[in-house]
Amino acid sequence: NAGVMQNPRHLVRRRGQEARLRCSPMKGHSHVYWYRQLPEEGLKFMVYLQKENIIDESGMPKERFSAEFPKEGPSILRIQQVVRGDSAAYFCASSPQGAGPTDEQFFGPGTRLTVL
């Protein structure tokens, strides 16, 4: 039973390029969460998606960042015109239904983005 898959594991981009991060949730999970971990900080919530719907994007920067979770295929976190401050580890998590206050979220190994 495969866990949450993220690819690529490492991504290097130059300033101004686009970064696309992919997340395949666990089988049977239709709820996806993205978190970002800046150096020396904890993971911070970015966005919560269900299939074809954005439920909460309150943690997403207002510009350059977008996320989707199409009916078919993985969830995508897209960062346009990357800047050095976007360098971070991006983690995806999933759950079978909307995670309640006591529910476990299942995390992928993360994508480490480096912006040169």
Place this chain on the structure above:
Amino acid sequence: GDSVTQMEGPVTLSEEAFLTINCTYTATGYPSLFWYVQYPGEGLQLLLKATKADDKGSNKGFEATYRKETTSFHLEKGSVQVSDSAVYFCALSDLDSSYKLIFGSGTRLLVRP
């Protein structure tokens, strides 16, 4: 807003030593509390949790007790092994949006043989 503070690492211990990783939180109510562990090259895994005051979570020899009086959820293990080397994250669930986890900055544990 709600927040979690963990002791800074790295924590280096010899095998069979006693482990404590401190975690304190700030929240307006009584959130659920979690410890997640990240082994090298892997995603975060839930280690244990506690959902109300005085609850004790335990798993794989690790324990943590939800202390409302001191707003703490310290992680302990009586005898660590080399295989426990990992990064440990304390977290709480946001009371307004329970799917949001609020994490501490993580504590790296290195256990030497």
